[in-house]
Amino acid sequence: MLKRSVVLVAHGSRREASNEEVYRLAQQLAALAGPMFAAVHCGFLEIASPSIPEALFNCIANGSREIIVLPYFLSQGRHVAEDIPAQIALVTAQHPDIKISIAPYLGSSPLIGTVLLSLLVG
Amino acid sequence: MLKRSVVLVAHGSRREASNEEVYRLAQQLAALAGPMFAAVHCGFLEIASPSIPEALFNCIANGSREIIVLPYFLSQGRHVAEDIPAQIALVTAQHPDIKISIAPYLGSSPLIGTVLLSLLVG
Incomplete structure (x- = not known):
């Protein structure tokens, strides 16, 4: 089976506690998912790090061949419809096999x- | 039993489809809650209408004596911690009995x- 990972993508906040909530949620998701995924990482669209490309590159460096990006957003706005796909495309251009x-x-x-x-x- | 209502509070978006998602969610919540609440209204912190005070005044005008504000937000930022309580306080000042x-x-x-x-x- 291909090694699969998840990147939980949030907007990113100047308030560090909000970013930490996302980290905790990724840990919770990893615990719930059990062996379904090799790892659950976080990626932030703006402000916080790692960025979405950084998170994806990390998954690939760790051997993932398949990555599911999970948008932690409430509505289907520009961020979900355009910005997240655009950042993913930067990674796909360098790793068309993933x-x-x-x-x-x-x-x-x-x-x-x-x-x-x-x-x-x- | 006192007549109770819910106001689902979202940030509000320039994108009308995002606000409509909140309206649909309020309808879904009303259906799930059944007779627990007299009504489930929407209120928006910014941009969209009705505002939070408007939504609360509507509930009161319709006979509600108890209102639960439900923040449709992902993190405990300034909006949840300060802005929503401040808008509620405007209404409480006029209706201390609610x-x-x-x-x-x-x-x-x-x-x-x-x-x-x-x-x-x-």
């Missing part, structure tokens, strides 16, 4: 309503 | 990891 796909963004999940309800009754 | 509370923001839910995993395997 399969990089983009999962649906967080806000598109049909489970979000249930999560919101749990916050109201919790 | 109980307005703030639920945990979306990104704080322990279910987010599971939602992300579902996007990877879906």
